[in-house]
Structures are given as structure tokens and as C-alpha cells.
Amino acid sequence: MLRDLSPSNTSVPRLVVGITGGSGIPYALDLLETLSQLNLHPHLIVSSGARRVHTTEGRGNAEDLERHAYQVYDEMDIGASIASGSFRTLGMVIVPCSSSTLAKVAHGLGDDLISRAAHVTLKERRPLILVPREAPYPRPMLENMLKAHDAGASILPASPGFYHAPDDAKDLLGFLSARVLDQFGIESGKMRRWEGDS
Ligand SMILES: Cc1cc2nc3c(=O)[nH]c(=O)nc-3n(C[C@H](O)[C@H](O)[C@H](O)COP(=O)(O)O)c2cc1C
Structure with a gap:
């Protein structure tokens, strides 16, 4: 059944996910799988660099990413809803x-849908x-991270912690997904939270 995603319907949480060409697409895949398990299907843009x-x-193809999305957008579709x-x-x-x-976001460029949607999110x-x-x-990357931070973004590097005693790489991916979703107040259930060391 098609869900009502009209602007007047605020009951459906819409999350925009952009995947770009940094190493670490498994982080994106884990986040999408986590969202899927929570029945939250994001609005997704995958850059050609990410593909x-x-x-x-060697983890598969774009279909592995796209099947979790509510809607997939072309990276150059600057007229899209988002x-x-x-x-x-x-x-x-x-x-x-x-x-x-990162450089585009830090400097307010919006010549593709990922940077445009990011710009809109900040504005x-x-x-x-x-x-x-x-x-x-x-x-330049450090400076751009600071610029983006000062413009309102949160910089959450792909550097999972080890204090939750991960058993394997999946636990490390889950840690990152959990910390990302924490920023939206979404409980992923994928991370053992620190309760103190006593
Ligand atoms: C195998 C591979 C690994 C890459 N890893 C990184 C990376 O870890 N971080 C990064 O910033 N760019 C990385 N790049 C370069 C980006 O993919 C490249 O700058 C691309 O133009 C980014 O465009 P996009 O932001 O539109 O996806 C990598 C490229 C390749 C082919």
C-alpha cells in the first residue's frame, strides 16, 4: 500500500539518506538495513562515486542499497521533492x-541532489x-568539517568505538548506525549503551 507522504502528513517520518563515494559503503548498508528493520524507509540518493x-x-550492487528505500532519486535530479x-x-x-x-556542503554548493538536499536541510x-x-x-577536510559544523551539521566520523565490546565487524557497523540514529532520537537497539564501568 502506498503511504501518504504528502506535506500535510506529518505522521510518516521522512529521513533523507545520501551515500557518496567514500570508502565504507557497508556503513551505509547497515544503516539502511537498520532503518528497514524499524520500518523506516528513507528517501535515498546514491552518487555515481558511491556506486x-x-x-x-565487492559487496554487491546498488540494488542492495536501493531495496531499502522508500524512494530512490537520481543524483542529478535537482528538481526532486527533497x-x-x-x-x-x-x-x-x-x-x-x-x-x-563535504566541501560542497561546507561551502553551500548545491549542484547535485545530495549537496542540494544537504543545503536545504541546513537552511x-x-x-x-x-x-x-x-x-x-x-x-582542507578539517577546515570543511569545521565550516559544516558551524553551519549546523554534526560531524560523526566513521570511527566506531570499542567500549561496547564488539564481537565482529557487524557490531562495529551497528555502533555507527546507532550513533547516527541517536542524532534523530531514533532507538536502533543495535548498541550496548555505556552504563558506567563499575
Ligand atoms: C575505491 C575508492 C575509494 C575511495 N575512498 C574515498 C574515501 O575514503 N574518502 C573520500 O573522501 N573519497 C574517497 N574516494 C574518492 C571519491 O569517490 C571521489 O572524490 C568522488 O568524486 C566523490 O564524489 P561524490 O561525493 O559525488 O560521491 C574513493 C574513490 C574510490 C574509487
Whole structure:
């Protein structure tokens, strides 16, 4: 059954997810699977860079990502609903967030749908979570992270903690998904929370 996603229907939480060409597409896949399990199907944009990295990382194809989405948009469709602030959303996460897309967001560029939707998210003062992945971070990236932070974004690097005693890589992915969803007040159930060490 098609859900009512008209702007007047505020009962359906709409989350925008952008996936760009940083290494770490498994982080994006885990987030999408988690959202799916919560019956939250995001509005999804996958950049061509992300598609290429996904192929290189050998984890499957774009269909693995797209099947979790409520709607998938072309990365150049700058006339899509999510390009406008009048289309109400909970906010947006870009995971992973490449250095290139980070630079666009930090400098207010919107020449593709991911950077445009991010710009709109900032202008509407909704949560924008950026998950950069690079090692080491060069100075332009550090400066762009600060710029994006000061514009209202949260910088949540792809650096999962180990204090929750992960058993395997899946637990590390789950940690990151949990911390991303915490920013939206969504409980993922995927992370053992710290209750103190006593
Ligand atoms: C295999 C592979 C791994 C990459 N890893 C990263 C990375 O970890 N971080 C990053 O910022 N860019 C990385 N890149 C480069 C980006 O994909 C590239 O800058 C691309 O133009 C980003 O465009 P997008 O932001 O539109 O996806 C990688 C590229 C390839 C092919």
C-alpha cells in the first residue's frame, strides 16, 4: 500500500539518506538495513562515486542499497521533492560523506541532489549528519568539517568505538548506525549503551 507522504502528513517520518563515494559503503548498508528493520524507509540518493566504490569494495550492487528505500532519486535530479525545504523531513545523513561532498556542503554548493538536499536541510535547521571517511584528514577536510559544523551539521566520523565490546565487524557497523540514529532520537537497539564501568 502506498503511504501518504504528502506535506500535510506529518505522521510518516521522512529521513533523507545520501551515500557518496567514500570508502565504507557497508556503513551505509547497515544503516539502511537498520532503518528497514524499524520500518523506516528513507528517501535515498546514491552518487555515481558511491556506486563505483560499492563495486570496488565487492559487496554487491546498488540494488542492495536501493531495496531499502522508500524512494530512490537520481543524483542529478535537482528538481526532486527533497531539493525543497517545503518538503518536510526529519533531516538527512550522508554516509559515507566523501571529501568532495563535504566541501560542497561546507561551502553551500548545491549542484547535485545530495549537496542540494544537504543545503536545504541546513537552511531549514534540521539535523544534518555527515559521516566523513578519510585517513589521515588533510587540512582542507578539517577546515570543511569545521565550516559544516558551524553551519549546523554534526560531524560523526566513521570511527566506531570499542567500549561496547564488539564481537565482529557487524557490531562495529551497528555502533555507527546507532550513533547516527541517536542524532534523530531514533532507538536502533543495535548498541550496548555505556552504563558506567563499575
Ligand atoms: C575505491 C575508492 C575509494 C575511495 N575512498 C574515498 C574515501 O575514503 N574518502 C573520500 O573522501 N573519497 C574517497 N574516494 C574518492 C571519491 O569517490 C571521489 O572524490 C568522488 O568524486 C566523490 O564524489 P561524490 O561525493 O559525488 O560521491 C574513493 C574513490 C574510490 C574509487
